[in-house]
Amino acid sequence: MTADRTLTRLHAHAMAVALRRGDTSATELLDAHEALIASQDRALNAWVSGDPAGARASAQAADACFAAARAEGPEALAALPPLLGVPVALKDLVVTRGRPSTAGSAILRGFIGPYDAHIAERLDAAGAVIPGKTNMDEFAMGSSTEHSAYGPTANPWDLSRVPGGSSGGSAAAVAAFHVPLAIGTDTGGSIRQPAALTGITGIKPTYGRVSRYGIIAFASSLDQVGPLGRDVRDVAMLLSAVSGRDDRDSTSSPLPVPDFAAALPTSDDEAAASVRGMRLGLPRQYFVAGMEPGVEARVREAVATLAAAGAEIVDVDLPHTDYALATYYIIAPAEASANLARYDGIRFGHSVRGGNVLANYLATRDQGFGPEVKRRIMLGTYALSAGYYDAYYLKAQKVRTLIKGDFDAAFTRVDAIVAPVSPTVAFPLGARMDDPVAMYLSDTCTLPVSVAGLPGMSVPCGLSEGLPVGLQLIGKPWDEVRLLRLGRAWEAITAGAAWRTQEPTDLARLDDPAAPDRKGAARAS
Amino acid sequence: MATLSRTDVAHVAHLARLGLTDVELTRLEGELNHILDQYAVLASLPTDAIPPTAQVIELQNILRPDVVTPSLSQADALANAPERQGEYVVVPAIMSDADAPA
Numbered sequence A: 001m002t003a004d005r006t007l008t009r010l011h012a013h014a015m016a017v018a019l020r021r022g023d024t025s026a027t028e029l030l031d032a033h034e035a036l037i038a039s040q041d042r043a044l045n046a047w048v049s050g051d052p053a054g055a056r057a058s059a060q061a062a063d064a065c066f067a068a069a070r071a072e073g074p075e076a077l078a079a080l081p082p083l084l085g086v087p088v089a090l091k092d093l094v095v096t097r098g099r100p101s102t103a104g105s106a107i108l109r110g111f112i113g114p115y116d117a118h119i120a121e122r123l124d125a126a127g128a129v130i131p132g133k134t135n136m137d138e139f140a141m142g143s144s145t146e147h148s149a150y151g152p153t154a155n156p157w158d159l160s161r162v163p164g165g166s167s168g169g170s171a172a173a174v175a176a177f178h179v180p181l182a183i184g185t186d187t188g189g190s191i192r193q194p195a196a197l198t199g200i201t202g203i204k205p206t207y208g209r210v211s212r213y214g215i216i217a218f219a220s221s222l223d224q225v226g227p228l229g230r231d232v233r234d235v236a237m238l239l240s241a242v243s244g245r246d247d248r249d250s251t252s253s254p255l256p257v258p259d260f261a262a263a264l265p266t267s268d269d270e271a272a273a274s275v276r277g278m279r280l281g282l283p284r285q286y287f288v289a290g291m292e293p294g295v296e297a298r299v300r301e302a303v304a305t306l307a308a309a310g311a312e313i314v315d316v317d318l319p320h321t322d323y324a325l326a327t328y329y330i331i332a333p334a335e336a337s338a339n340l341a342r343y344d345g346i347r348f349g350h351s352v353r354g355g356n357v358l359a360n361y362l363a364t365r366d367q368g369f370g371p372e373v374k375r376r377i378m379l380g381t382y383a384l385s386a387g388y389y390d391a392y393y394l395k396a397q398k399v400r401t402l403i404k405g406d407f408d409a410a411f412t413r414v415d416a417i418v419a420p421v422s423p424t425v426a427f428p429l430g431a432r433m434d435d436p437v438a439m440y441l442s443d444t445c446t447l448p449v450s451v452a453g454l455p456g457m458s459v460p461c462g463l464s465e466g467l468p469v470g471l472q473l474i475g476k477p478w479d480e481v482r483l484l485r486l487g488r489a490w491e492a493i494t495a496g497a498a499w500r501t502q503e504p505t506d507l508a509r510l511d512d513p514a515a516p517d518r519k520g521a522a523r524a525s
Numbered sequence B: 001m002a003t004l005s006r007t008d009v010a011h012v013a014h015l016a017r018l019g020l021t022d023v024e025l026t027r028l029e030g031e032l033n034h035i036l037d038q039y040a041v042l043a044s045l046p047t048d049a050i051p052p053t054a055q056v057i058e059l060q061n062i063l064r065p066d067v068v069t070p071s072l073s074q075a076d077a078l079a080n081a082p083e084r085q086g087e088y089v090v091v092p093a094i095m096s097d098a099d100a101p102a
Helices: A002-008 A012-021 A026-044 A052-072 A074-078 A118-125 A168-175 A192-198 A232-242 A268-273 A293-308 A321-342 A357-368 A371-384 A390-410 A436-443 A447-451 A480-493 A518-524 B006-015 B022-044 B074-078
Strands: A047-050 A088-091 A132-134 A181-186 A201-204 A224-229 A279-283 A312-316 A416-420 A456-464 A467-474
Touching (some): A002 A026, A012 A052, A026 A047, A026 A052, A026 A518, A052 A074, A088 A118, A088 A168, A118 A232, A132 A168, A168 A192, A168 A224, A192 A201, A192 A456, A201 A232, A201 A480, A232 A480, A279 A293, A293 A312, A293 A416, A321 A390, A321 A447, A321 B022, A371 B006, A371 B022, A390 A447, A436 B022, A456 A480, A467 A480, B006 B022
Parallel strands (some): A088 A132, A088 A181, A279 A416
Antiparallel strands (some): A047 A132, A201 A224, A201 A456, A416 A467, A456 A467
């Protein structure tokens, strides 16, 4: 077991090296990760479903590729895709053929994917090993992973607290070493906020960078797929594997995709030096009322550290920031109410018979959707309904123009923007469940970036009250390379920081049979 | 901005095809009005001269060649149907006997 847990602590890029050297095998890596998941997921509840047979077949295929390439020589070995044999978790809204995908909802309990999502095809082609799918807020609507029909996920730093959301299962699984990498999606902060709350790295790329084909839809003009991992190099590797044009998503961009991992400096010295002369914007509007002093302190210290390393810090004004919450909470529910109209109990999913077609719809959707999804469908339906469209939806789309304009103006003066990710550290399970607006405010620093369609990344920047704090790096459209280089520079500059050596506090408790049974909570509900 | 009455909430629920219970309708009336209060901030912004943004990337009119490509097989498309008969999905009758022509 000790040896196994050494393997699971490796970064994905280190696993790739070990696999090429023959120091380990894809099968051994999978065994180590699956053993950890089996012993710890009762208390963590990061996983909704596993695919032991599929993962085993992928690992064996990867090992066969390594053996063949090794026989052929170093060039063949070097030409293998970087993710070959590396475990990668999928958020439970990535449809895969023959496997369940629930999007955290009871209405999709038992749904089996009839095809593969674009990113699932890409990961398969790259030889990644998929141990299973991770827990999430229902249809990605939430900031805590508590709005899941399959029970809440715990935070490995404190099992009584949320991991953030909606990609909380992916974030908790990566933070607890159940996988080195995971796929998440981000509509208003659903990659960045859970990454921040669990002390890992996550990037939401520019809207259009990754195809949404086969991703169960929430809000189609905002949804974007991205990676979560334990360092910048790893997320760069996964982002490269899934990015690029796909004809089945007409909003996916035809722009060429750089090799994100290859764009990063290899040595810490080179990485740290790359921040010299970079102009970083600091928006005063992001230090909001209600921000915890410990969070603000860590973020301001990080900015000072970047300045000391040679970055030029420039105050920037994003005057429409305070309007982003309302704008987002009109546009996203409106799009969701249309997208979720497809769950009618007729062609797939949960189905209740009520006597006639209308009664079927009413009963199926009442039983199948949870409270937050119903709230958003109601908000969206109202905002789009006759007489209110101009006052709400059209108004929000106009303010969206202003919010995007703020960023466009700022980016004429700076290379990237640095800001907090979340105004607070991970909050206790249940704390915001009775107050939807308090939950919505969790994403106040990430929503404007989503509304503008920009790339945003969360990197860990220390602890407050023993819990992780994230630093948000915001870039120009299609400028992920610069964001990743900045994130890599941040890692290099703080490589010696004491907080970097601290592992999630409650990892040991995950093995304790007396730890709370989050899966049990799911079964009971 | 507008305030939602209990009747409005029930009307929107019907539009959304959500068969909500009385308890749910009562709770939603309070919650939705609390959320709508947050929207009020937008009304103070002058936006008459501002064009709306529906999506942020500068792609328009994406076309593909008009050729047949493989799509889901009938078996795959039907595999998740809650109720089926042969090659069909079973749905309740849309029209009652009373709608039938004499």
